[in-house]
Amino acid sequence: MPASDEQLMLAYAGGDATAFEALYARHKGPLFRFVLRSVKAHAQAEELFQEIWMRAIEARVRYRPEAKFTTWLYTIAHNRMVDHWRAKGLSLVSLDDEEHAAAEPVAPPSAEPHANLEASRAAARLSEAIAALPLAQREAFLLHMEGDLTAAEIAAATGTNEEAAKSRLRYATAKLKEAIGDE
């Protein structure tokens, strides 16, 4: 049975560097996508991603297992993103679809080209819809999808109450469903 995130983090705080490697391997993808889909540029996302992990490393001795590790990690991420948005004048940033479209891997040949085309279009619409969400709603949605956080955990990570978190998540979901035609 693999060690839990909390156990790994405690082991790392105790000086076990390999525990951090396991923890990083588990969470690097979701955290990176959370940051990347929150900001505009890939390079900026990498910089923010690195800073978030650095903060986590520095704060390792203050970690207490009472909190879920992902909640703790995404709280650090939220705080760093708030700093970033403040520096940007709290402007809404959107995901640059065209920039990422160029880096998209070529889809493998399929027996159902029409289905693939439709899926690609749906993904593009979803990406656009995510980028168009208000900041707080987008953050709540990404925390739920990438961090696998509940409304209560989103509230804890973003420093708001649970009702507000639920409301943001509900609004975001409704808009995105509308964008992909799932109403």
Next chain:
Amino acid sequence: MNETGDKLDAAYRALRREEPGAALDAAILAASRRAVAKPTAARRWAAPVSIAAVLVLAFGVTLRMQLEKPGVESPDVYSSPPAAAAVPAAPERAQGAAEPAPSKNEADTGSQRGARAKAEKKIIVPAAKPDVAPVPQPKLQAAPAQPQALEENVRQRRDESRVEDSKEMLQKQKDRDVQAFPAAPAAPAAPPASTAAPAAEGRMKREAFAAPRAPAAAGIAADAQAPMDEATRELEAIAKLRVEGRQEEADKALAEFRRKRPDYRIPEAMWERVKPR
């Protein structure tokens, strides 16, 4: 728990799964290793380095002390300069301000300079009032014209000053003994000369020349120097007898001193004062 709905969830999972670059991974993992490795290394080395530093320091201090110790007690250090040092200091004190110090232009050693500095301090006081004591003024002018007479005069004053110094020293020594041993007998008996002779000789030399000039320093180890002071006292008493012209008594006292302390080496300056005439 799915709060977004199956279709939206599936659509989101179908989006591209971006990951950070390998270089970014390496940088973060290296930082994580550094963060936990640094304090461990410091803790590992702190104790050994501290112990090594203390040992090196202790060894250095001990070595230095051992190197310095023989130098202090070496007979060579005090064998000849004290005689020269004692002589110029005394006439300066005796002659007062107006008379020029006869040995001022002589070659200086470190101990001579120290002795002179103390003597000159006493000279400075009357020199500040030349109008109060104008009598020595002609002596200044006559000095170059009559060097032999001046020399005789200096010698006479030197003898007088030695007696004064001896009295002073004895008095100070008494004071120290009283402070060090308020309820003890006046002076302990001299140790057997055959066993304590070499060490006592070195200390004797030091005391003979340093104590009259620096009584405070000598008083620090009054108990350790008690046997030596006893010998000095006896020699001073003999010297006093010589000055008073009681030569027979002085000869007897000197013979008694020799009998009691056959290995005791009388310092040159002291010998000049106590030798049979």
